[in-house]
Structure formats: C-alpha cells, structure tokens
Amino acid sequence: MTSNETIKLYEKYVISNYTRLPIVFVRGEGSRLWNAEGRCYLDLFPGWGVDGLGHCHPRVVEAIRAQAGKLLHVANNYYMEPQGELARLIAQRSFGGKSFFCNSGAEANEGALKLARLATPPGKHKFVTFTNSFHGRTLAAISATAQPKYHRGFEPIFPGFSYAPLNDLAAVEKLVDDETCGIMVEPIQGEGGVNIASDDFLRGLRALCDRRGMILIFDEVQTGCGRTGKWFGYQQSGVTPDIMTLAKALGGGVAIGALVAKPEVAAKLVPGTHASTFGGNPLACAAAIATFQAIEEEGLLDHVTQIGEYIQGRLTALRSKFDFIRDVRGKGVMIGMELAHPGAKLVERCLAAGLLINCTHDTVIRMLPAMNITRGEVDEALGILEKGMGEE
Ligand SMILES: Cc1ncc(COP(=O)(O)O)c(C=O)c1O
Structure with missing residues (x-):
C-alpha cells in the first residue's frame, strides 16, 4: 500500500482521537524507521519511550x-x-x-x-x-x-x-x-x-x-x-x-x-x-x-549514562548560539530542552528533515532516544536539530 492508501483507510475506519502526522511507517531497525515509500527517518522518540532498545531489537x-x-x-x-x-x-x-x-x-x-x-x-x-x-x-x-x-x-x-x-x-x-x-x-x-x-x-x-x-x-x-x-x-x-x-x-x-x-x-x-x-x-x-x-x-546502563551526558552537553553548548534555549535537563536518555517559545514548529521542521523528536508542555523539546543509540546517530540527529533551530 502507498502511504496515501493507508491514510485513507484511517479516515474511513479508524477513530480520529489522535493528532497524526501524515507518515506511514512500515519498517524499523534500531534508531531508524522507514516509511511506505522507503524514506528513512532517524528516531529520537521511538514509540514514545516504548522501543527502549530501538526498533525490532534482534x-x-x-x-x-x-x-x-x-x-x-x-x-x-x-x-x-x-x-x-x-x-x-x-x-x-x-x-x-x-x-x-x-x-x-x-x-x-x-x-x-x-x-x-x-x-x-x-x-x-x-x-x-x-x-x-x-x-x-x-x-x-x-x-x-x-x-x-x-x-x-x-x-x-x-x-x-x-x-x-x-x-x-x-x-x-x-x-x-x-x-x-x-x-x-x-x-x-x-x-x-x-x-x-x-x-x-x-x-x-x-x-x-x-x-x-x-x-x-x-x-x-x-x-x-x-x-x-x-x-x-x-x-x-x-x-x-x-x-x-x-x-x-x-x-x-x-x-x-x-x-x-x-x-x-x-x-x-x-x-x-x-x-x-x-x-x-x-x-x-x-x-x-x-x-x-x-x-x-550490551552494558546499556553505562552507555545510557554516558550518551545521555553527551547529548545534554551538546544541547547545553547550543545555549551560547540560541538564546531562546531556557534550560536543558533530564537523566540518561530522558532529555528535555525548554525553549522560550512553543516548540511545535521546530518538531515539524526536524520531521521534514528526517528526524523524529517530540514537544511536550508546549515549550519543551523532549527526546527519549533508544538506550543503544550510537554517538554517530546522536551527532547526525543533533546536526539536523541545530539546523532546524537556526531557522527559528
Ligand atoms: C509516567 C507515565 N505514566 C503513565 C502513562 C500511561 O501509560 P499508557 O499509555 O501505557 O497507559 C504514561 C504514558 O505516557 C507515562 O508517561
């Protein structure tokens, strides 16, 4: 099925109690997801925290x-x-x-x-x-x-x-x-x-x-x-x-x-x-x-501590560039970056560039990356995020 065909099924048969983004995911592996047309996304919010080991851990x-x-x-x-x-x-x-x-x-x-x-x-x-x-x-x-x-x-x-x-x-x-x-x-x-x-x-x-x-x-x-x-x-x-x-x-x-x-x-x-x-x-x-x-x-508890500190460190460093970052906080791979304004547009911009993140409580960009996310994936994601923030 194409993405449009699936979306049409929802319109007809699925109760619309969620605000859904128009993407149909068909496959996932680690911190990456693919849509029905084969486009790849980097996922820093896998399943709202459900896919703690990323998608489809072997x-x-x-x-x-x-x-x-x-x-x-x-x-x-x-x-x-x-x-x-x-x-x-x-x-x-x-x-x-x-x-x-x-x-x-x-x-x-x-x-x-x-x-x-x-x-x-x-x-x-x-x-x-x-x-x-x-x-x-x-x-x-x-x-x-x-x-x-x-x-x-x-x-x-x-x-x-x-x-x-x-x-x-x-x-x-x-x-x-x-x-x-x-x-x-x-x-x-x-x-x-x-x-x-x-x-x-x-x-x-x-x-x-x-x-x-x-x-x-x-x-x-x-x-x-x-x-x-x-x-x-x-x-x-x-x-x-x-x-x-x-x-x-x-x-x-x-x-x-x-x-x-x-x-x-x-x-x-x-x-x-x-x-x-x-x-x-x-x-x-x-x-x-x-x-x-x-x-x-896989020694993931230690990895979570280290990669979490790395992500928070990188986000904190962005404060010198973007004065609208109010706060960076969290522990391990549960991270929030509070902005001085609503974060929905930034989430949309990142999505268009192939990165999934979340905004909660109107102004807090939330990330719950997989526990086994790699440094390379984090760098790629933060590159997209930084570019998106440059357009705020
Ligand atoms: C702290 C907390 N408690 C409870 C829930 C509800 O969990 P569920 O959606 O699985 O019922 C959530 C979901 O986001 C949560 O974050």
Whole structure:
C-alpha cells in the first residue's frame, strides 16, 4: 500500500482521537524507521519511550518468534514459566518487589491505586499527586493526573485526589490528612515537561509516608527499565517506594505493564481483588525477558549514562548560539530542552528533515532516544536539530 492508501483507510475506519502526522511507517531497525515509500527517518522518540532498545531489537524479535511457536496465551489461573522468570528479573534488580502484570501504564497505575487502598486501614482512600503529572487515560489515572486539560469533558473525576506542586514538601504536608492513603509521583515527570523530583523531596515524601502510614507509589512507566541509566528511576535517589509501576520500555516494543510492590504490600492483592486477562502472557513476558537480557549483555546502563551526558552537553553548548534555549535537563536518555517559545514548529521542521523528536508542555523539546543509540546517530540527529533551530 502507498502511504496515501493507508491514510485513507484511517479516515474511513479508524477513530480520529489522535493528532497524526501524515507518515506511514512500515519498517524499523534500531534508531531508524522507514516509511511506505522507503524514506528513512532517524528516531529520537521511538514509540514514545516504548522501543527502549530501538526498533525490532534482534534479541527481542527472536524471543517473540521462539515463544510464538510454543505458547501464546494461557489464563492466569495457571502458571507460565516466562511470567515467573520476568518477575524474578524485576525483583532481583529492584527492591525485591513482587509483580502483578498488566498491559499498559494506565492499568499499572490503576492497580497501584487500588492496592494502596487495600494496603492501608479502612477509611484511608485519598491520594496526593503532583501538578503537571501524567499517569494515563483511564478515569482513575486522569484523576491522578494533575492537568485540567485531561479532565475536560470527563468531569466529575474521581473524588479524593489533591494536587501539590512538585518539589514542595510543605504543600504536600498541608494536603495530607488521616484519610490520605498514598502519594503517587514520577521520579522525573515526562509528559509534564521533563521535571526532575529532587532527591531531598523524594526523601521527604518517604519520611512523610512512613510517619502517616501511607503508601508511596513511584510511577516509573517512563523512567523505568534503564531509561535514566539505572534499572529504575528510584535508584537515582536511593528512595525506595512501596509500589512502582512499569510499562513502556519493559517489553522492548510489546505491550506489557507491571506493578511491583514490596512483599508485605503485595500480600494484600489477594484472589478476587484484581486481575487482567492478558496480563503477564507468555509472549509479552518473553519479550520483556529478552529486553532485560539485552540491557545487561550490551552494558546499556553505562552507555545510557554516558550518551545521555553527551547529548545534554551538546544541547547545553547550543545555549551560547540560541538564546531562546531556557534550560536543558533530564537523566540518561530522558532529555528535555525548554525553549522560550512553543516548540511545535521546530518538531515539524526536524520531521521534514528526517528526524523524529517530540514537544511536550508546549515549550519543551523532549527526546527519549533508544538506550543503544550510537554517538554517530546522536551527532547526525543533533546536526539536523541545530539546523532546524537556526531557522527559528
Ligand atoms: C509516567 C507515565 N505514566 C503513565 C502513562 C500511561 O501509560 P499508557 O499509555 O501505557 O497507559 C504514561 C504514558 O505516557 C507515562 O508517561
């Protein structure tokens, strides 16, 4: 099919709830994508953070092929080897947490909110979350998401959520009362503009939760699975949550989410309280296991730290040339460059020149490059970006 033929199918048969760019991708390899007409693009925002190993990592592809020939799906009232193995890999690289598997970030957060209520005494039901957070699109997840634009049209949202500015512990303390059962925070806000929660702030949240008998949830849907240069974002601060949620890069391109809870908290999720038909199926778990193995065998955590510093260094150096760069921030391969004006035009210009990046929160150019992106690919991408910025 030509790109136009595919786009026509969408116009006729696919609900238009996304603003789509008129490109039809048919093939991907590493940090490169090809459209239906054979044009090659360099991708610094692969799958909104899902393709953490780039597109179609051979190890992940092979694991999927092998698993597909053995067992695709059995119900969760039986046992499956890949699910047990993946849970072990996560536990041994995190805080010894036990996993519940689902299919997306929003579902993982839904599960985490439900578990927090189960794991605290009756009467505790409220949550504190943070301005500019993003936790997904289900009703509970948008209620946790402190951005009015995601609530519009869906009011009333769930009661019991209140919002504090990020890094303002005093504001959180004011919102907490005896009915508060948990606090949910992204260690680095992604969609909200790549805003880093300070170590002191996270330590303060931990102490507050301990003091008030509340559950601390880290939404690691974007920061998890190596993105920041550690296995999980919480390891950057040394502050351990009671529950963390994962999705995006976990499956190396395949849909899978997880909530990971300290064993004593996890124990409250007893039969009948929560479930997911597809959650933890052998195919998705095999892809996730291969993702973990590739990260380890290819030494990608170190590479992420180094290449992330290199990218941030190059972007920071551009500040002397372009005074409209307000800030460069992030960790590992989660990078934001805040401009003094909207970034949409720059994203469009880069796209026309063959580079995929993202703009979030109107003015923040966001990049979530693959963990295995090479120095050469980064240089090529930043060359395109710099040229685009020269035309601002
Ligand atoms: C931090 C965070 N939480 C939750 C979600 C929702 O994940 P999903 O779209 O898989 O439901 C996202 C998606 O961008 C996210 O960045």
